[in-house]
Amino acid sequence: MSSSPDPITIRLCTQADAPAFRELRLEALRSHPEAFSADYAIHEQHPPAFWSERLRQNINSVQQAIFFAVADGALIGMSGVRRGESPKTRHGALIWGVYVRPGWRGHRLSERLLDVCVNWARDHEVRLVKLAVVTTNIAAIRSYARSGFTVYGVEPQAIKLGERSYDELLMVKHLASESQKAS
Ligand SMILES: CC(C)(COP(=O)(O)OP(=O)(O)OC[C@H]1O[C@@H](n2cnc3c(N)ncnc32)[C@H](O)[C@@H]1OP(=O)(O)O)[C@@H](O)C(=O)NCCC(=O)NCCS
Numbered sequence: 001m002s003s004s005p006d007p008i009t010i011r012l013c014t015q016a017d018a019p020a021f022r023e024l025r026l027e028a029l030r031s032h033p034e035a036f037s038a039d040y041a042i043h044e045q046h047p048p049a050f051w052s053e054r055l056r057q058n059i060n061s062v063q064q065a066i067f068f069a070v071a072d073g074a075l076i077g078m079s080g081v082r083r084g085e086s087p088k089t090r091h092g093a094l095i096w097g098v099y100v101r102p103g104w105r106g107h108r109l110s111e112r113l114l115d116v117c118v119n120w121a122r123d124h125e126v127r128l129v130k131l132a133v134v135t136t137n138i139a140a141i142r143s144y145a146r147s148g149f150t151v152y153g154v155e156p157q158a159i160k161l162g163e164r165s166y167d168e169l170l171m172v173k174h175l176a177s178e179s180q181k182a183s
Pocket of ligand 1: 028032035036097098099100101102104105106107108109110111132133134137138139140142143
């Protein structure tokens with residue numbers, strides 16, 4: 001018996017994604033303001049060129065990448081990975097912007113979006129990947145733990161929304177082997 005094909009593709013961004021990227025990212029920032037440090041009101045003002053340029057910087061780059069989950073040609077999720085710029089920080093990368101549209105949640109899509117970022121980092125000889133998640137975001141924390149991320153600290157009041165502040169869990173996944181870490 002043949003299984004049905006996976007309707008979801010995870011792929012790198014292209015320049016043609018700019019309008020859909022804008023829509024997806026603004027939806028994320030508007031719906032979950034406590035989950036992201038980027039601000040909806042500021043991003044909503046950015047012209048189309050901002051979104052095109054953002055993607056351009058992430059295409060064929062050894063510095064950063066953006067991945068999209070795609071179903072029936074529509075963007076249904078995203079993740080980004082960016083490594084340090086200095087020769088002293090290039091061994092580390094940060095995952096940002098993880099988002100899955102509400103109708104697609106609960107299918108472990110975030111794990112696939114994390115995996116492609118981690119694989120990208122590994123391919124670029126990054127040794128450890130970090131991310132930050134507000135302590136109240138249980139769905140995300142559980143997903144990241146399943147992907148092998150562990151907590152190494154807490155950033156107090158990382159996000160402030162009106163009078164309410166949110167601490168962030170700092171999580172890491174080590175990619176280097178024990179022998180590399182020792183060198
Ligand atoms: C966090 C997020 C990326 C997880 O994506 P996902 O692909 O749904 O992840 P999973 O399928 O692994 O589900 C994670 C948890 O979500 C919960 N979940 C399941 N279905 C859900 C649904 N329809 N709606 C909301 N949460 C759901 C489950 O509790 C699951 O946890 P558990 O199986 O360990 O109990 C997604 O919920 C999201 O985009 N949230 C809003 C933005 C955000 O918080 N991003 C992270 C910033 S650090």
